[in-house]
Amino acid sequence: MSHDNCLPRTEWDVSFAAEPREVSALRRIMRLHLLHWGLPNVIETAQLCVSELVSNVIRHVGVGAPTTLAVSMNGTNLRLEVRDPAADELPTVVPVAAEAEWGRGIAIIDAVAESWGVCLTSSGKTTWCELATALTSPHGHVRDHRVQRADALLVSYSTEVARFTGAGDSLVAQATEGAVNLIADLLHWLEAHGLDPEAELDRALASFEAVSAARR
Structure with a gap:
């Protein structure tokens, strides 16, 4: 990307x-x-x-x-x-x-x-x-491994739907840790692109709560 x-x-x-x-x-x-x-x-x-x-x-x-x-x-x-x-x-x-x-x-x-x-x-x-900045180009974003990881995941999300089945407790724990790291990387990605991570996180939580409420 x-x-x-x-x-x-x-x-x-x-x-x-x-x-x-x-x-x-x-x-x-x-x-x-x-x-x-x-x-x-x-x-x-x-x-x-x-x-x-x-x-x-x-x-x-x-x-x-x-x-x-x-x-x-x-x-x-x-x-x-x-x-x-x-x-x-x-x-x-x-x-x-x-x-x-x-x-x-x-x-x-x-x-x-x-x-x-x-x-x-x-x-x-x-x-x-x-x-000096850590930019990749005058109009690019900062060189940051967390932003790059988020970029890679965003690419994968745009091309396929991930499915998670048949996990044991240890695998669930690993996946949970990975999910937390993903959220953190995405917050860094938002900041690197000039957005407010807290505002976007609030927006994501509001969307999550609305969907959850609709399922009840």
Whole structure:
């Protein structure tokens, strides 16, 4: 089953005034979008990078500076861009004393990102960084053995109906364990495809209960 284009990830951006109160809102937005993109494994790192990039604008460009956060895919890397109007304030990695309360932003990004840089533009500059993901393709899902197992089972369910008969107690116990593992793998599969596992599990339980009630 090919998943090269199973989860389109369209570039998005949001404009805001660079103020401290905006940082927490941007972190929430990042979390929601990355869950929708099936990228829960990079949420914390992406939130950290956005916090540092925006804080850098606040500190060196000024509170209230018009700023834009843009998020896209570059191959299988997640690309974060923060655009501001100051072309003369270029971020650099500088030595920071252990007791310093600020100044580590770009050093942190340099440590956690695959790459980062600054581009001058006609309206200012763009500071960007790219984070590695576990994607199989820009619009595919994460490389995860649990998701692959669920994929294989979904293929088999689409081509044949499995029947289980004549099992002894030990075989039933093994099958039960397998069923639990299957449910867990399918929840990982849902998450990898940008869906809410808890919501879909609730929906499945509601369907199960409705069928069970109809049989009584």
